[in-house]
Amino acid sequence: MTLPRRAALGAAILASLFGYAAWLVLHRDLSARAGSALVLRIAHWQTEPGPQRALESAMRAYERLHPGVRLEQIAIPPRGYPAWLRTQLVGGTVPDIVQVGHNVPGLNDLLARYFQPLSELAGEPNPYNRGTPLEGVPLRDTVVDGMGATMVFVQDLQEYYSVPLAMFTVRVFYNRELWRDLLGDRPVPATYRDFLDVCRAVRDHAPRTGDSILPIAGSRTSGWLLLNRMFQTQTQRLDATLSAGSSSAPPAIDLGIRYLRGEWTFRSPGPAAGLDLMQQVSALMQPGFLQLEAGDALFQFLQGRALMILVGSSALSALEENASFPIGIFELPTPEAADPEFGREVLGPKSEASIGAEFPLALARASRHPDLARDFLQYLASQPTNERFAAESGWLPAIVGARVPEEMKPLQPRTDGVAVGFDTRLRSLGPEVLREVLTSSHLLTGPSASPATLAQHLDAVMPAAIRRDLARQSLQRRQGAARLDPAIESHRRLAPHQPASVGKLAHLLESQLDQECAAWWIDRGLRESRQTPRSPR
Amino acid sequence: MTSPSSPRFRLRPVSKDCLLVCLAFAATLINAVPRSAAGSAPAAAEAPDATALREGWRLLGGYLPADAVAAFSRAAGPEAVLGAVLADLGVRGGTGPDLARSRQVLERLADGGEAPAVAARYHLARLHERESRGGEDADAQDHFRRLIESAPASEHGEWTRVREALRLVYAAGDGDLPAAVASAERLSGELSRTESRRNLHLQLALAADRFALPPEVAHRHYALACDLGLARASTRAFVLLRLGDLAVRLDRLPEAAARYQAFVHEFPRDERTPTVRLRLAAVTTPP
Numbered sequence: 001m002t003l004p005r006r007a008a009l010g011a012a013i014l015a016s017l018f019g020y021a022a023w024l025v026l027h028r029d030l031s032a033r034a035g036s037a038l039v040l041r042i043a044h045w046q047t048e049p050g051p052q053r054a055l056e057s058a059m060r061a062y063e064r065l066h067p068g069v070r071l072e073q074i075a076i077p078p079r080g081y082p083a084w085l086r087t088q089l090v091g092g093t094v095p096d097i098v099q100v101g102h103n104v105p106g107l108n109d110l111l112a113r114y115f116q117p118l119s120e121l122a123g124e125p126n127p128y129n130r131g132t133p134l135e136g137v138p139l140r141d142t143v144v145d146g147m148g149a150t151m152v153f154v155q156d157l158q159e160y161y162s163v164p165l166a167m168f169t170v171r172v173f174y175n176r177e178l179w180r181d182l183l184g185d186r187p188v189p190a191t192y193r194d195f196l197d198v199c200r201a202v203r204d205h206a207p208r209t210g211d212s213i214l215p216i217a218g219s220r221t222s223g224w225l226l227l228n229r230m231f232q233t234q235t236q237r238l239d240a241t242l243s244a245g246s247s248s249a250p251p252a253i254d255l256g257i258r259y260l261r262g263e264w265t266f267r268s269p270g271p272a273a274g275l276d277l278m279q280q281v282s283a284l285m286q287p288g289f290l291q292l293e294a295g296d297a298l299f300q301f302l303q304g305r306a307l308m309i310l311v312g313s314s315a316l317s318a319l320e321e322n323a324s325f326p327i328g329i330f331e332l333p334t335p336e337a338a339d340p341e342f343g344r345e346v347l348g349p350k351s352e353a354s355i356g357a358e359f360p361l362a363l364a365r366a367s368r369h370p371d372l373a374r375d376f377l378q379y380l381a382s383q384p385t386n387e388r389f390a391a392e393s394g395w396l397p398a399i400v401g402a403r404v405p406e407e408m409k410p411l412q413p414r415t416d417g418v419a420v421g422f423d424t425r426l427r428s429l430g431p432e433v434l435r436e437v438l439t440s441s442h443l444l445t446g447p448s449a450s451p452a453t454l455a456q457h458l459d460a461v462m463p464a465a466i467r468r469d470l471a472r473q474s475l476q477r478r479q480g481a482a483r484l485d486p487a488i489e490s491h492r493r494l495a496p497h498q499p500a501s502v503g504k505l506a507h508l509l510e511s512q513l514d515q516e517c518a519a520w521w522i523d524r525g526l527r528e529s530r531q532t533p534r535s536p537r
Numbered sequence: 538m539t540s541p542s543s544p545r546f547r548l549r550p551v552s553k554d555c556l557l558v559c560l561a562f563a564a565t566l567i568n569a570v571p572r573s574a575a576g577s578a579p580a581a582a583e584a585p586d587a588t589a590l591r592e593g594w595r596l597l598g599g600y601l602p603a604d605a606v607a608a609f610s611r612a613a614g615p616e617a618v619l620g621a622v623l624a625d626l627g628v629r630g631g632t633g634p635d636l637a638r639s640r641q642v643l644e645r646l647a648d649g650g651e652a653p654a655v656a657a658r659y660h661l662a663r664l665h666e667r668e669s670r671g672g673e674d675a676d677a678q679d680h681f682r683r684l685i686e687s688a689p690a691s692e693h694g695e696w697t698r699v700r701e702a703l704r705l706v707y708a709a710g711d712g713d714l715p716a717a718v719a720s721a722e723r724l725s726g727e728l729s730r731t732e733s734r735r736n737l738h739l740q741l742a743l744a745a746d747r748f749a750l751p752p753e754v755a756h757r758h759y760a761l762a763c764d765l766g767l768a769r770a771s772t773r774a775f776v777l778l779r780l781g782d783l784a785v786r787l788d789r790l791p792e793a794a795a796r797y798q799a800f801v802h803e804f805p806r807d808e809r810t811p812t813v814r815l816r817l818a819a820v821t822t823p824p
Binding site: 494509 | 590591594595597598599600601602616619623624626627656660663666667692696699700703704707708732735736739740743744746747749767768769770771772775778779781782785786806807808809810811812813816
């Protein structure tokens with residue numbers, strides 16, 4: 001008799017669990033349909049407390065303005081977000097508004113298929129800016145970068161697909177308590193030499209006290225970020241030489257083609273100095289830092305085992321929330337032109353004026369309330385709301401004129417510098433170059449480290465990697481150009497009837513021919529490199 | 538034995554989508570191809586439905602190819618077939634068997650001599666190019682040549698001439714480059730559309746930069762493209778900068794100052810603006 005009773009109990013538990021799960025699923029759907037409430041759902045991958053709180057607060061304020069509307073946010077952890085989003089899109093259950101980003105593979109195809117173009121919205125004044133200096137200004141001109149970021153204005157499709165709300169920079173965050181203990185009243189470093197002195201002082205502290213503190217917590221993410229920032233200071237002069245007096249730096253494909261032609265190598269003065277500098281800086285982080293995850297470095301910093309960490313400004317709220325000590329912020333000091341060791345290749349401090357607006361929110365085609373969703377996006381992107389959002393999230397505002405809270409001022413982008421040179425990834429030429437750089441990192445740190453050997457190694461493996469990446473770039477440009485054919489034919493036929501198609505057609509044709517000519521240029525470069533052996537200078 | 542209701546025969550949502558698209562596409566072909574291929578005059582009731590056609594093009598222009606296929610299926614005539622083929626390519630992304638089928642339909646349209654024949658030949662050539670994945674394709678070249686010969690002044694004809702002239706510039710060996718550039722330059726005088734001329738000049742200027750031709754060449758073409766009005770703001774920013782930089786090299790300092798000033802005024806938040814301000818100061822300060 002015991003067994004059937006147990007079985008019955010088990011069955012009852014199972015049934016009640018099933019009932020609860022069913023209720024949870026149905027409840028959302030029924031409550032969305034019941035009554036007059038219009039439910040708008042917003043999905044993103046921001047799991048930090050600051051942005052979630054800021055969005056929650058904006059949602060509640062919008063609900064107060066629009067009785068009968070209910071807003072829900074869904075935060076999906078970043079690692080699972082791409083798969084989750086794809087499933088929701090294909091299944092037709094995608095929330096009305098979703099965050100998009102480069103971490104979602106094949107995003108341009110997904111945008112074209114599952115999201116609504118927002119070009120019309122971008123060209124209209126934002127009604128929620130009434131009474132502000134931005135009243136009557138088209139939405140795109142109210143965003144600091146003119147809505148020009150890649151996830152916002154999609155070049156391949158020549159349409160705006162999202163509205164951005166924030167801006168991010170990269171800064172050094174430091175433990176104020178630890179700083180005082182180790183360095184007293186010493187001010188934050190203004191030059192690269194000051195920065196090195198600070199790091200050396202921290203390192204010297206350990207043998208004296210037996211208290212092992214790292215100058216900088218590094219990981220494969222923050223470590224490479226730091227190393228590349230340094231490398232870029234040393235390629236400014238080479239970039240200027242390669243651009244032959246042009247105000248624009250050579251794009252990735254030109255860097256690759258000119259490398260294959262032997263116009264520069266990793267042993268040229270700039271890149272060689274960059275590798276030296278990278279080795280010098282890598283010694284400031286813990287051994288084996290390139291094997292660590294971003295979370296490991298963050299943990300070391302939060303535990304008070306490292307004085308500083310270099311991360312994106314989006315981490316501010318998470319750091320403040322989790323640290324038991326006050327946090328200070330300063331801009332990473334890099335070698336200036338007067339630096340005795342690394343000044344020769346430097347033209348000036350890095351300008352951050354090109355930093356685009358991020359946290360792009362797109363509108364799903366499957367949205368049941370597209371007009372309401374558009375209105376909410378306008379509300380979020382209004383100057384007053386964006387100002388409040390920035391203050392509560394710890395993220396820099398993306399709307400022109402939105403005030404930045406005093407404590408966030410050190411995060412603001414520097415606009416008075418000059419463009420930096422290329423990094424070791426050659427302006428993200430492609431995965432093959434990146435792979436070669438990453439797999440060569442053992443020559444950068446540790447006992448066998450030697451910048452000269454690294455340069456030699458890179459020059460041995462890069463020609464093949466660059467050729468493969470260039471071939472991929474050529475193919476992508478051809479495919480991108482071919483993808484525009486149906487839209488171009490459509491606007492050709494619509495142009496006599498609707499004036500908007502005339503401008504659209506002009507955009508598409510210019511973009512298509514540009515991509516095709518770039519592909520022909522790459523093909524020529526590849527042909528030449530096969531015919532003429534590379535003669536490194 | 539597997540019954541039709543077994544899981545093996547259940548359609549997943551994606552498969553249903555594909556099936557619908559196939560049915561709509563087939564309906565369009567059944568509606569239109571036999572009539573147009575036979576060359577019979579369509580009866581009044583069978584006249585192309587202009588509203589459905591426009592809706593189809595609107596949807597296709599808005600990157601909704603699956604919906605466009607359905608819209609084109611409601612219209613009849615060769616234009617609806619052309620629209621359906623292009624929309625179908627958009628849905629499928631162009632894999633082997635689909636391309637072969639689309640090619641056949643476009644061939645019939647291109648040889649049919651009716652209104653969209655020129656457009657059909659253009660897209661037929663593009664399809665051959667797509668299949669060659671970047672290599673030289675004799676069929677594509679043949680269709681482009683026939684298009685240029687048969688309709689040189691049409692929209693597609695002019696655009697093809699511009700493309701071909703630029704392709705030859707990039708394909709030319711170092712010795713043939715001046716002749717290829719000169720030939721492309723001559724073409725500009727033969728083009729009637731602003732769109733074609735503007736893009737030809739813009740791309741010739743970029744090619745002159747890439748091939749390190751004398752600065753006068755790049756400057757001339759950038760200036761012509763700029764005068765004809767550039768479509769994209771990012772292109773205009775780039776062209777203004779290049780005109781300023783090239784004017785400095787050509788020792789035309791007042792022009793350089795004007796170009797840099799225009800850039801700073803129009804693109805105050807561009808990352809290059811601080812550098813351009815310095816260049817502006819340098820060209821406006823007396824030595």
